[in-house]
Amino acid sequence: QSLMSVYMQRVKRHGHVGYPEDYVKDKYQTAPLLKYHSYTKKMETVFGSGNVLPIGYEQSKDHEKGIVGDFLSRILGFAPNWVETEKVVNVSPSPVELKLLLLANLYSPRPKLSDYIVEDSVLAGRSTSFKGHALISNELARDVLDYYAVENSKLFKNYNVAFPAYQEKDYCDIKDVVIPSEDMASILMGLIVRLDKELSRLR
Secondary structure, three states, rough: HHHHHHHHHHHHHHHOOOHHHHHHHHHHHEEEEHHHHHHHHHHHHOOOOOOOOEEEEEEHOOOHHHHHHHHHHHHHHHOOOOOOOOOOOOOOOOOOHHHHHHHHHOOOOHHHHHHHHHHHHHHOOOHHHHOOEEOOOOHHHHHHHHOOOHHHHHHHHOOOOOOOOOOOEOOOHHHOOOOHHHHHHHHHHHHHHHHHHHHHOOO
């Protein structure tokens, strides 16, 4: 999940044009921040043993005030009243939209283009279409998990942080995604409406 988050940001913000499966294959063995136990130990050399507390996402996501509330509760002993539950942010593009963004990145668009497409995706209901699908194969996902198995075992043993068991999903290979004409029309109309609104402000 962490690697896919980085991949999406590279596509949306840095013009990356490669496919997700290729990106993960290339990066997963050289991603130091995924060595959670080793990284925690490294931070303890700076802040002192016992002064670094790794927390898994699953341990904090259900706090009534979200991840920020959980973080502050652990530091302060309570979540201040001004902390609000964070709204859903950073929605990922659907496979169709991702393929379009990869094509668009060949022409060096402004990063704002991906925001427009993803925001319109939520409005049009396209963002929920592939929630049960994965952008990397189950085989590759298990390779990554196996590679970090010792690290994750040490993390659990020394810090009691465990990750949920991996659940297989249907693999959606972006290379094979065909862009339906109706989706294409919806995406284009969303961009045209945005352009019209921008032009109206200039009149």
